Amino acid sequence: MSAGSTDVVAQLRAAGCVFAEDEARLLTTAATETGVDLADLVAQRVSGTPLEYLLGWTEFHGLRVAVAPDVFVPRxxxxxxxxxxxxxxxxxxxxxxxxxxxxxxxxxxxxxxxxxxxxxxxxxxxxxxxxxxxxxxxxxxxxxxxxxxxxxxxxxxxxxxxxxxxxxxxxxxxxxxxxxxxxxxxxxxxxxxxxxxxxxxxxxxxxxxxxxxxxxxxxxxxxxxxxxxxxxxxxxxxxxxxxxxxxxxxxxxxxxxxxxxxxxxxxxx
The missing domain is CATH 3.40.50.150 (Vaccinia Virus protein VP39)
Structure with missing residues (x-):
């Protein structure tokens, strides 16, 4: 794990994210795929923004389902x-x-x-x-x-x-x-x-x-x-x-x- 990844995990864990390693991996991938600054995504997640809104999708019933802000995230x-x-x-x-x-x-x-x-x-x-x-x-x-x-x-x-x-x-x-x-x-x-x-x-x-x-x-x-x-x-x-x-x-x-x-x-x- 790189120093940058370790730092992201530490920030997420400090914010109370139970699955900090998984979230760090997903946010890093999202930043790479979308061109959005990783630090910005992490800051939003730390502030409480749902992970699914930052990724733009959630996994449900084995599918990747698009989600967006102000939309109910399927449980x-x-x-x-x-x-x-x-x-x-x-x-x-x-x-x-x-x-x-x-x-x-x-x-x-x-x-x-x-x-x-x-x-x-x-x-x-x-x-x-x-x-x-x-x-x-x-x-x-x-x-x-x-x-x-x-x-x-x-x-x-x-x-x-x-x-x-x-x-x-x-x-x-x-x-x-x-x-x-x-x-x-x-x-x-x-x-x-x-x-x-x-x-x-x-x-x-x-x-x-x-x-x-x-x-x-x-x-x-x-x-x-x-x-x-x-x-x-x-x-x-x-x-x-x-x-x-x-x-x-x-x-x-x-x-x-x-x-x-x-x-x-x-x-x-």
């Missing part, structure tokens, strides 16, 4: 939601399932699901939507190359009406942190990511309720809604799904510390 635990969605997609009778990635952020979930199924020779018709302009721009960078449209607006509002009643898989990584808990989140999330991507209202389920309220109309018969939640929110979430005519269940991953709530619309008779 590794959410890979479990993608895996659950892939399992459900494999059971659908339709040849090309219609999938919507709602509250899409960078579009990582839709991209990962499409890539996973494409590796098996399966194709999906994918669309995505987010209310934040920065997220929409970033999602288009990730999803336009695979032919997916990305819409800007509040929840279902910007989606083409022809999707109504035809969505087979609805990925909705809604914000689910209770408002009063935002202040206790790590600074990288609390101070840099858009609050709209974090704040789920008093109990963390405000946006979830809005999604569920419209989901039965937008889902195809037998279609599935998948939402990440905390374990304590599951009973309330299942109740909301039931009240709206969806069959609810929970899936958990101990390995990823992930909890997903799944609501299924009754199949057509």
């Amino acid at each position: 590794q635990r959410t890979a479990f939601l993608v895996d659950e969605a892939a399992d459900l997609a494999r059971t659908l009778p339709t040849e090309h399932p219609v999938v919507v990635d709602m509250c899409c952020g960078s579009g990582a979930l839709g991209l990962a699901l499409a890539t996973t199924l494409a590796a098996e020779g399966r194709r999906i018709d994918l669309a995505a939507a987010d209310v934040e302009p920065a997220a929409v721009e970033c999602a288009r960078r990730n999803l336009t190359p695979i032919g997916a449209a990305v819409y800007q607006g509040d929840l279902f509002d910007p989606l083409p009406r022809q999707l109504c009643g035809r969505i087979d898989i609805l990925l909705a990584n809604t914000p689910y942190v209770p408002s009063e808990m935002i202040a206790h989140m790590p600074p990288e999330a609390r101070d840099y990511e858009p609050r709209s991507a974090l704040d789920g209202g008093s109990d963390g389920l405000d946006i979830f309720r809005r999604v569920v309220d419209a989901a039965r109309t937008w889902l195809a018969p037998g279609g599935h809604l998948l939402v990440e939640a905390s374990e304590t929110q599951v009973p309330h979430a299942i109740t909301v799904l039931t009240e709206h005519g969806l069959t609810g269940r929970m899936a958990e991953s101990d390995e990823l510390y992930a909890t997903v709530v799944i609501g299924t619309k009754p199949a057509a008779r």
Whole structure:
């Protein structure tokens, strides 16, 4: 390790970066590839800027996904939601399932699901939507190359009406942190990511309720809604799904510390 690299590691470690050696390597590579001064990248990282914003990407579900400032950084635990969605997609009778990635952020979930199924020779018709302009721009960078449209607006509002009643898989990584808990989140999330991507209202389920309220109309018969939640929110979430005519269940991953709530619309008779 060179003296310069050692100095970068020392600065990052002093700033509290747990994986200082890995971050130093990534920042050094980013500086070389982009021409940005390494000292400037290190200074921004030391000040608290998320590593993913400085690199311009994050690894998610085995993919390099573009991210940018003011865009929610996909969490590794959410890979479990993608895996659950892939399992459900494999059971659908339709040849090309219609999938919507709602509250899409960078579009990582839709991209990962499409890539996973494409590796098996399966194709999906994918669309995505987010209310934040920065997220929409970033999602288009990730999803336009695979032919997916990305819409800007509040929840279902910007989606083409022809999707109504035809969505087979609805990925909705809604914000689910209770408002009063935002202040206790790590600074990288609390101070840099858009609050709209974090704040789920008093109990963390405000946006979830809005999604569920419209989901039965937008889902195809037998279609599935998948939402990440905390374990304590599951009973309330299942109740909301039931009240709206969806069959609810929970899936958990101990390995990823992930909890997903799944609501299924009754199949057509």
